[in-house]
Amino acid sequence: MIQQTDFFFEGGRSGVLLIHGLTGTPMEMKLLGKGLHRAGFTVHGMQLAGHCGDVDDLLATGWRDWYASVEQAADAMLGKVDHLFVGGLSMGALLALKLAADRPGRIAGVGVYGATFRYDGWSIPPLARLSFLLPLLKKLGIGRGRSFMEQPPYGIRDERLRAQVSTAMLSGDSAAAGLPGNPWYSLAEMYGLAASVRRQLRQVTAPCLVAHASDDDVASLKNAELVMREVNAPAELLLLDDSYHMITIDKERRTLIDRSAAFFDGIAASNGTQRAAA
Template identity: 60%
Template structure:
């Protein structure tokens, strides 16, 4: 059964839509969401269709379903704000970029966190990297769709304490908290198609992009993935390499830097009267 673990923090008239990654959960965006809310933003951490259930729930959806859920979430957020930013982690970053290309009138700026167009990080086995191109053929033939590529340590996390917490939730089957432990090949094929579609649209993006990616990303190489975005979009780009995280930069050791840089970047693109001053913000707490 799918559990709804999306979150909505009411702040000012400038809002940020946060999008998690494939097999992930809104929980991976929550620290960033709380940090942005502390800076006065309204924040909606949405939940992608088919996620936070089991593998069959995910396989019952396509990239079109995931993208449709982004559109619905953006429409909901726009009911509460005058200025909207979108940000995503991993596949969530790809979805954020596609939404921006398709709806430029709605997006003031984009947070691109560890975008994943290609699984080519140092922890991804070579046979997986070399066989990804076969996924579309498997999909067309209807074979191996329920086969699963099981993630292995370090699970995108350099911080051992956080890795232990997340992996325990993931391996126990608590997908609402830790995400799924494996990627069904059918869903990877859908993501591959999404990445292909979005890559072809990157030149349409004129909104300012903040790109943050770890130099040590175990899932998605920075040059291959963030480099593609930086080279292809038409708008201004601020690229920030990170040195103390792996793939999950929104919850790993660089999380405070991700929050601060994001708040500064988005804040510079909206008027101060659109943000709730910290003194009256009802959600003030230290970010761990």
């Protein structure tokens, strides 16, 4: 059964839509959301379709369903703010980029956090590195009940936090920490999304803050370099040296909050609008 875990913090007239990753939960965006709200932004941490339930709930959806839920959340936010920024973690970063590509002029800026076009980080097992072949297996009807299980360090360098998150995840509390594995068919959908977004990167004209862990265990720096190279917009690279993949909750989350707030603020100011006090 899917649980609703999205959050909304009302602030000023600049808003940020935050998008979690595949098999994840809005909770992985909440600390970032709270920090941006303290900086004066209105923030919505949305919940992707099919997430925060069981594997069957997730398998009942595909990337077009996930993206449709992003569009719905963006439409709701656009009615509340003058400038809409979007930020996503991992697969959420790809959904954020697609939204910016599809809606030039409507999205003021993008937070690209740990973008994952391919799972090619150092903790990914050799077999899982072949997951880009999964769309073919799905087309052939092979492996519907199979998953790649999450591997230590679970994207988290902070050992205390890692223990808390892994305990919640392995206990089956998907609303708090996401699913403990990535279903093959959902990964196949993610690779379909990645292929679509790669073709659209030149359509991204909103400024991008591309933040990535320099020692990312899940997605190598090649993913961030792809975004920096291909988007048709000013792009700023933020490398985090004391974090793993989950940069929104790991050791340098305050740096990410501060840089994101400053980046979004600068865009709002250059557009000639001052944010109202929260």
